Amino acid sequence: QVQLVQSGAEVKKPGASVKVSCKASGYTFTSYYMHWVRQAPGQGLEWMGIINPRAGTTSYAQKFQGRVTMTRDTSTSTVYMEVSSLRSEDTAVYYCARGPPDYYCSSTSCYIDYWGQGTLVTVSS
């Protein structure tokens, strides 16, 4: 069965960075895109970006360009998402979420079919 297991909650000070991990299992890691989506307390879903685990290529939401970096380690089937220059508005639950097969994303809504359990990142002085 598909599982996405994320790292634990983090508390950071403004200006710091945070790196969240997401370990995938139950499917061929390099064959499916991986999204990152966040949700601030009581708010809606916000798409941050996507990584192709096979090629390592990424696409980030314009809002996060220059402040977010997504990487992967194919030897451990893990993707990482790092956010720098944290501010209080970055307090949110961060989800990794599996997209469709890599050959399918370009001709579809590039939907999300499995989600991690979420990682709460709190930014506070």
Added chain:
Amino acid sequence: EIVLTQSPATLSLSPGERATLSCRASQSVSSYVAWYQQKPGQAPRLLIYDASNRATGIPARFSGSGSGTDFTLTISSLEPEDFAVYYCQQRDNWPPQITFGQGTRLEIK
């Protein structure tokens, strides 16, 4: 950036009634729209992809329609477990740029 606008913000209905949720895109997104359901404290669940395809395990009372800029999620007869927040999502460009709507809260009347 393509903006998705969902309406209404809140929909109050009773079990057994029909729910119609709307999602409008600021420009055409072809049929590249998905719908999700989210309950409190849970991750979202995929309901519909590519405007009208039900995801695996989703009951037949959920259906999606639309293309271009106007999309609809219909729940034919509400069950108690259907009361939740619903989001639409679109994919634009390549490499992809994705946005979510702001959500519609479906509450028990």
